[in-house]
Amino acid sequence: MTASTPPPIGAPHDDVSATAAHAATGGLVKSVVALDRVVIRLAGDSGDGMQLTGNRFTSETASFGNDLSTLPNFPAEIRAPTGTLPGVSSFQLHFADHDIMTPGDAPDVLVAMNPAALKSNLSDLPGGGLLILDSDEFTPRNLAKVGYATNPLEDGSLEAWQTVPVPLTSMTLDALADSGLGKKEAERSKNMFTLGLLSWMYHRPTEGTVRFLERQFRRKPDIAAANIAAFRAGYNYGETTEAFAVSYEIKPAPMEAGLYRNISGNQALSLGIVAAGQRSGLPIFLGAYPITPASDILHELSKHKAFGVRTFQAEDEIAGIGAALGASFGGALGVTTTSGPGVALKAETIGLAVMTELPLLIVDVQRGGPSTGLPTKTEQSDLLQAMFGRNGEAPLPVIAPRSPGDCFDAAIEAVRIALTYRTPVMLLSDGYLANGAEPWAVPEADSLPDLTGTVGFATGPNAAATDGTPEFHPYQRDPETLARAWAVPGTVGLQHRIGGLEKADGNGNISYDPANHDFMVRTRQAKIDGIAASIGPTDVEDPDGDATVAVIGWGSTYGPIGAACRRIRASGRKVAQIHVRHINPFPTDLGEVLARYDRVICPEMNLGQLALLLRAKYLVDVQSHTQVSGMPFRSAELAAVIQDAIDTSSTPAVPAGAAANGATQ
Amino acid sequence: MTTLDTHVHDLGMPGNPISAAVADSVALAGEKKTDLKAKDLKTDQEVRWCPGCGDYVILNAVQSFLPSLGIAREDMVIISGIGCSSRFPYYMNTYGMHSIHGRAPAIATGLAASRPDLSVWVVTGDGDSLSIGGNHLIHALRRNVNMTILLFNNRIYGLTKGQYSPTSEVGKVTKSTPMGSIDAPFNPISLALGADATFVGRAMDSDRKGLTDVLRQAAEHQGTSLVEIYQNCNIFNDGAFELLKDPNTGTQWSIPLEQGKPLVFGPEGAACVVKDDFGGLRIAETNQVDADDIVVHDATRENPAYAFALSRLSSQDLRYTPMGVFRSVSKPTYDGMMTEQLDTAKVQQTADLDALLGGGETWTVGN
C-alpha cells in the first residue's frame, strides 16, 4: 500500500496544474510538487492532542504566509473513553497560495491516529486522497472497540485511497528511548512526531514550534526536550523514508503589506471589546457565567485588567447580565457573553435594558439547540430569539460577524451602536467563528473608530419644571438619534430613578397613561429603526452587475456562500452575493436590492429564520436553503443549489453542461 | 457601605475607582453637599403604599437617619426588585433603579464592583429576595460586595394580593393555600449566616430607635450587610408581628441583642440565653442558672455558629425572637479586592492597545 508514485495530493480540481521538481535529499530522490491549496484533517482521540497539533500546524502555516481557515471539531465530553467513536476529536486546516473563504469541504489528507478516528472520518475523504494511519493503534482490542470485524489495514477496504500506515507510536518511543521518560509519557509525544512529518511534507517552517514547545514546557524541560525530539524525528523520518516520495510546496498567498497574526473568533471578539473600551474611554465590565462555546471570551477578558477590564463570574446567567446592566447604570460599558440557553435566561433583563435604555453588549456565541442541544457544534438558530425573545415590544439591534477576524470589527460596531443609541445590542457569533481561525491584519489602535463622542454623560439639567426650575429629565431624547440622556450616579443634581415600569416621556416618572405607553412603545421602536441611517448600504458582490440570482446570508455562512459563488462564476454563470451584517435594523436599501433579482436564495444553519424576516418585511419570495447538522455548509453543495436555481430560472444564463462544482473555491 | 466624605473621593489617585469619563462629568456638575436634611431625600412622587403599611415608617426612618452618614445624596444608589417594598427608590431623592423580580442584588453587585465610590443599597422583600431571587441573595452575601440589603419581611405576597411567601408559617391560610401552607419557611437570618454573611441584623418597622441603630451599623459595615426588617402588611397579613410589638407580650418574646451585654430578657429579666449540651443555645430561667453561664452577646465572633445558634432560638410563631445585630465581622470586600487586582495588573503591564492587538505570534508581509 506504499504510495510510490502518487498523483498530486491536495489539488483534486481540474483547473490547477501541479508542477513537479526533483530534489535529492538524504540519498533519496524525492519530488517536490507545487500545489495551490491543501486541506488537511488531523483526527485522533480527545487525549491525543489533535487540537494542539492543528493549532501548531496552523501557526507554522500562517507564519509561512499562506492564507488559511480552520475548523476544529471536538466532542462535548471532556474525555470520552479512550479509543471510542464519541471520543474522536479533529482539526481541519485549509491553506492556499490565494485567498480562501472556508476550511474546505473535504480533506485531501486525513491523518487518523486510531481506528475510531479512521471510522468516523473516512467517509469525508474523497477517493484517491492521502490517508496516513498510526499502524500501532490498529490492535485487535482497538478495532473491536469501534466494531471493525477485520483490520482495514489488511482487508483491502482502504484500496480506494493512498494509504500510508506509519508506526507513529513506536517510532516516537524509539526516538525517545534515551529521554528518560516512561512509556506512557513518551507516547504522548506522538502528536509532535506527526506534526514533524507533516511539517516536512508541506515545507513548513519549524522554528516556531520549537520555540513554542520550549515556552509551553519551560517548567518541565525534560518534556519540552522530548516533544522537540519527537518533532524533529518526525521531520527526519519524512526526509529519509521511502514511504513518502513526494513533498509539497504551497507558495505564500499575496496579502496586503502589514503585520499579521492568526486569530480565532473568540479572541478577536475579546480584543474588539477591549479596543471599544479604550476607544470610548469607558471601563469594561463583563458579567458572565461559563458556557460553551463562549467561555473563552471570559477567559481572555479576565487577562486584561491592566486595561481597566473588570470581569465578574456570576452565580448564573441572569446575575451575569444583571451585574453588567448595573455597571452600565454606573457609567461602565456593560458586557455579557453567553450562548443560546443563556440568552433565554437573560431575556427578562434584556427587556429591562430596553426599558431603561442603557448601553449593554450581549454576545451570543450560538451553538446547536434547542435546550442543551449540541454544545460544541455550530448553528445560527438564535436569530429569532435575538430578535423577538422577550415579552412586550422590545426591539434591539442585532449584528453578526462574518469571519473570525471580523468578530473584532463587529464588536466595536456593536459598542458604537449601544453607546450612541443607549440600547442593548445583540452580537451573534457562532461556534464555527468562535473556534475557527484565520490570518488577521493587525490594525493600528489610532485607526479604529473614535467612540468618545458617543458617551456624553449628562452634567446638568436638560429641562424645566412647570414653574421654570431647571430639572433633569432622564427620558429627554437627542432629536437625531432618539437616545435618552445618560446621567451617572455621583452627578450632582441629576438624581433620578429608572426601572422596568413604563416611563412618562421626558421626565421618566412612572406612567400608566395609555397614550404615553403607545407613544413610548413606538418611540423605542423608532430609535432602533433609526440606527439604519448610520450603517451604510447593503454589501452586494455582483461583479458584472447583471446577475439574476442572488444568494443572501448572514454571519458565518459568508465564507461558504462566497466560495460557492466563486465556483459558480468560474463556471461562467452569474450570481450576486448579498451579505447582511446588520440584521436589525436592516440597511435601508435592502428591499430595493432584493427586488433587483429574479430569485433570491438564503442558505442558513437553521430552518429559515432570516428568510422568514426577509419575506415578512419585504414580501420577497426568498428561497430558503437550510442545514442544521452542527457543521458549516460545504461550498460545493451550496454551489449545486445555486447552479440549480440559475439553470431552472426562466432565462438560463449559461450553456447547459458547464458544471460549477470543480471550480476553485 | 462607604462612609467616606465622598466629596473628597480620591480622584486622580492610583487605584482611582472611577473612570476618567465619569470623574470628568461628575466634576463638571458641581459641588457635592453632605449636610443634608431628611427633606432633601424626599421626592415629588406620591407615595403609593396602602394607608397604614409598615413601609411608611421604614421610609421615614431611613430618610431621617441617612443624612447623619455624611454621604451626598447623589452618591447614594438604591436598587430594588419587584414587590410593594421595591417601590422604595421612587420616594428617595437619590439615584435609583426599580429593577426586575429578584435581581436587585445582582444589579447592585455590578454597580458596587465598578463604582466603589458609591453608597449602594438594595431594598427587597421576602418574596423578591428569598423566592425568585434567593440565588442572587446568597451569592451577594458570600462575596461580601460593599452594599446594604434591606429585606422587608412581611411574611406574605402583598403586590400580588395575598399568597403565602417563603417566610409564611406552616399552616398559613391564604388565597393559594386554602387548606393551609405546607411549605416549611426560611429563617432569613439563618439563611444569611449559612452563606457566611459578614453583617446580619434584624429590626422592627415600628421601633424607630432600634431600626435606626441597626441601619447605621449596617451602613457603616464594609461588605454586604443584610438587615431583616419585620414589616406589617396591614392589608394581607395584619398583625403578623403583634406578638413582638404588643407591649404586654413583646418584652416576653423578644431578645434584644446588645453588644457586650448578657442575653437576659423578659419581664424583670426572668429569662436568659445559655449554652445547650450540643454546642447550640437555649432559653433558661435566669434564677435557675449561674450568672456566669449566661451568654454575653458578641456579634464580632468570627465563627458564624454562635450567630446561627441565636437565629435558631426563635420559632415560627415568633416566640424568642432576637432583635438587633447578630453578626458583624470584618473581611475583605469583593469590590476592594477587584480594584486591588486591577491596580496590580496596571503595575505589571502597561495598557498599550497596539501591543495587545499585535501580541502573540505575528508575521509581516511586504515592506
Ligand code: SF4
Ligand atoms: S399590600 Fe401590604 S405590603 Fe403592600 S403596600 Fe399594602 S399594606 Fe403595604
